[in-house]
Amino acid sequence: MFKKALLRLLNAAQIPLDVDSNFVPNQLSQFRISVSEAAAMAGAPPVIIWEREVESLLHYKELIPRLEEALGKFSSRDSAEVIQPVRSTVPLQKHNGFLGLMPTYMENDGVLSTKLVCFYNRGAGSTLPSVSATVLLLDPESGHMKAVMDGEAITNMRTAGASAISAKLLMRHGAEVLAILGTGQQALSHYKAFTEMLSFKEVRVWNHRREGAEKFRRSVGGPVTVCGSVEEAVRGADVIVTVTRSIEPVLCGRWVKPGAHVAAVGACRPDWRELDDSLMKEAVVYADSREGAMAESGDVILSGVEVFAELGDVINGIKPAYREKTTVFKSLGMGVEDAVAANLVYEQWKAKAYKL
Ligand SMILES: NC(=O)C1=CN([C@@H]2O[C@H](COP(=O)(O)OP(=O)(O)OC[C@H]3O[C@@H](n4cnc5c(N)ncnc54)[C@H](O)[C@@H]3O)[C@@H](O)[C@H]2O)C=CC1
Ligand SMILES: O=C(O)C1=NCCCC1
Numbered sequence: 202m203f204k205k206a207l208l209r210l211l212n213a214a215q216i217p218l219d220v221d222s223n224f225v226p227n228q229l230s231q232f233r234i235s236v237s238e239a240a241a242m243a244g245a246p247p248v249i250i251w252e253r254e255v256e257s258l259l260h261y262k263e264l265i266p267r268l269e270e271a272l273g274k275f276s277s278r279d280s281a282e283v284i285q286p287v288r289s290t291v292p293l294q295k296h297n298g299f300l301g302l303m304p305t306y307m308e309n310d311g312v313l314s315t316k317l318v319c320f321y322n323r324g325a326g327s328t329l330p331s332v333s334a335t336v337l338l339l340d341p342e343s344g345h346m347k348a349v350m351d352g353e354a355i356t357n358m359r360t361a362g363a364s365a366i367s368a369k370l371l372m373r374h375g376a377e378v379l380a381i382l383g384t385g386q387q388a389l390s391h392y393k394a395f396t397e398m399l400s401f402k403e404v405r406v407w408n409h410r411r412e413g414a415e416k417f418r419r420s421v422g423g424p425v426t427v428c429g430s431v432e433e434a435v436r437g438a439d440v441i442v443t444v445t446r447s448i449e450p451v452l453c454g455r456w457v458k459p460g461a462h463v464a465a466v467g468a469c470r471p472d473w474r475e476l477d478d479s480l481m482k483e484a485v486v487y488a489d490s491r492e493g494a495m496a497e498s499g500d501v502i503l504s505g506v507e508v509f510a511e512l513g514d515v516i517n518g519i520k521p522a523y524r525e526k527t528t529v530f531k532s533l534g535m536g537v538e539d540a541v542a543a544n545l546v547y548e549q550w551k552a553k554a555y556k557l
Pocket of ligand 1: 320321330331332356359383384385386387388408409410413444445450451465466467468469470526532533534535
């Protein structure tokens with residue numbers, strides 16, 4: 202009874218209760234109760250961490266190593282490491298979109314999360330975002346919800362982080378020219394991740410509307426060449442990122458330099474395309490999840506190509522990285538990426554909260 206009252210007091214004072222053992226507040230440790238028990242007993246509400254705060258807590262330098270480790274764990278197919286089913290989707294027909302459910306459990310790491318993500322094939326005139334997401338982080342022992350987080354910043358950063366890992370592993374040594382097709386949210390996060398973690402002499406961008414590309418150039422500040430066509434942007438490029446909302450191929454194999462690496466991020470439905478057949482057939486195709494790509498990627502399904510390996514297979518040393526060949530990394534996005542990113546945000550949030 203007394204314990205309960207104390208916990209309610211701590212909760213009212215916004216002292217986080219659902220913390221791991223390294224962070225047990227002194228006030229609780231005297232009562233020798235487990236942290237999960239404490240949080241569950243206290244009925245502690247989840248902390249809410251929104252866009253600006255997520256952005257301020259998440260940094261590529263810390264996120265990317267965690268993503269790399271998570272991709273490796275995913276591909277090890279060890280259920281104590283990662284359980285992550287292929288995303289289930291509910292069509293939002295009236296709104297030309299989908300709700301994706303992305304649960305993940307990492308038993309060894311004690312991480313349980315799910316992302317709810319709505320994504321849309323927006324018409325040209327719409328000002329609404331293409332992707333809207335929320336990540337829920339839970340305590341696997343009690344089921345208690347620890348945190349509710351803005352999922353857009355997490356989605357933008359973890360997707361760009363995974364693409365940067367693909368480039369690090371698959372682009373040719375001495376790569377100099379990066380081309381980005383599309384200039385929306387993912388383009389911005391990819392620009393940041395690629396210029397922070399890798400080094401390029403030139404960055405080119407293309408957008409189907411030139412003013413979008415000009416706006417992008419102004420907003421990133423760094424040197425960017427705006428190109429008038431996809432062909433102009435990608436000719437001679439060593440690394441190409443496709444982050445468009447297109448549902449038809451925008452990138453053709455005949456423009457792509459042999460040995461280039463393509464990180465293909467858009468076209469995440471079985472009948473959507475960003476890359477043409479000739480590129481898909483020429484390239485060695487890698488994916489974040491083989492199963493995900495075979496269920497969701499129009500570029501893979503409709504071109505009829507095989508996924509050669511998962512990125513995690515390369516990380517685990519199970520499959521080779523063909524740097525000298527043309528490579529495509531088909532990204533669909535995975536719950537395990539959201540799980541490690543959200544867990545990192547939560548760790549950073551706790552560290553900040555306890556310093557105060
Ligand atoms: N693989 C993954 O993990 C993820 C994939 N995505 C996908 O990445 C893509 C980009 O997402 P965001 O940057 O958030 O969207 P956004 O709406 O912010 O940007 C989309 C970009 O595509 C351009 N665009 C629109 N229609 C086009 C067309 N018909 N042809 C060429 N370009 C066109 C827009 O002008 C804009 O520059 C979307 O397809 C989204 O579903 C998003 C999140 C994660
Ligand atoms: O992984 C994600 O998150 C998404 N993947 C594809 C579509 C938009 C969101």
